Amino acid sequence: MSSPKFEIATVGGGCFWCTEAIFQEVRGVHRVVSGYTGGNAPGRPTYREVCSGLTGHAEVVQVFFDPDVITYYDLLVIFMTTHDPTTLNRQGADVGTQYRSVIYYHNEAQHETAKEVIKELADSFDAPIVTEVSPLETFYEAEDYHQDYYRNNPRQGYCSYVISPKLNKLRKLHAEKLSKA
Template identity: 65%
Template sequence: MEQATLGGGCFWCLEAVYQQVRGVESVVSGYAGGHVPNPTYRQVCGKDTGHAEVVQVTYDPDVVSYRALLEIFFTIHNPTTRNREGADVGPQYRSIILHHDKAQQETAESVIEELNASVFDGGIVTEVEPLDTFYEAEANHQDYYASNSNLPYCRAVIDPKLKKLRQKHADKLSGAVA
């Protein structure tokens, strides 16, 4: 098993998406990329810790590649807006790839270069940085969509991302698509 750590807006959205991907063993919402040890959700939302809301995806590389995870990542959020995803605004919602090793860094940079040339016309603002420390978010942020799919935020924000996932990456989905 390997891990990928990604931030692209609200971690609830990324978690709901990656939980649908074949080869993904687990998805944990959390915080990374900041300077305050053991931050809380309230602190991260205060915009002073430097952390982004991220998910840590544990996956089987024999089933789904890191590149495929990144292709999904760039499909389900807007990597051209700095410090925001839709109505969610602040540095905690920035687009960020926190690589675990040199190979992940090179893959991320390569995917960004390809997408900048073919899809985003050089506009990707996604940060690529080494992962320092990942802090797991509080229990009420784990499996959020699975527990709250009928809430207005989930219906308005997460459901369209899941629809886009099914439309563009159906070949990468597990049998348990919501």
């Protein structure tokens, strides 16, 4: 029996803690890693530097998934419907370019799928979708304390008031795509 061959999706939908928690519940997702990409500052960025807004990096997650269980298309639909892709450089109270809505594609097939999903979902929102679609360059893994943040801190205020409602929305909209565990 062979092990699954995982593909990677890289997206940013505001704070990476939220996006990470969403994808950790999706069936076919093997691992989710929080990190940074899309910036222009030299060297490996730190959380503090990214939060300053001066590096140009976005908070993103890399989603390692089994395409035989969940498609890239379906992951992007989940992504687009569990954050607000119509607000530029903002998700709720989180404001700045580091919180932009963005899909970083790994190849031309992902690029085409991203454009397709955005076009198909455009009429589902009251405002135009502003999600950036860009090629992935260098991904920097975030510091250890950012990994599995919601799982490790479910009672923390941000988790209770911001992440939990997003998870409830995920469970309502995409129940058939979620893990049982």
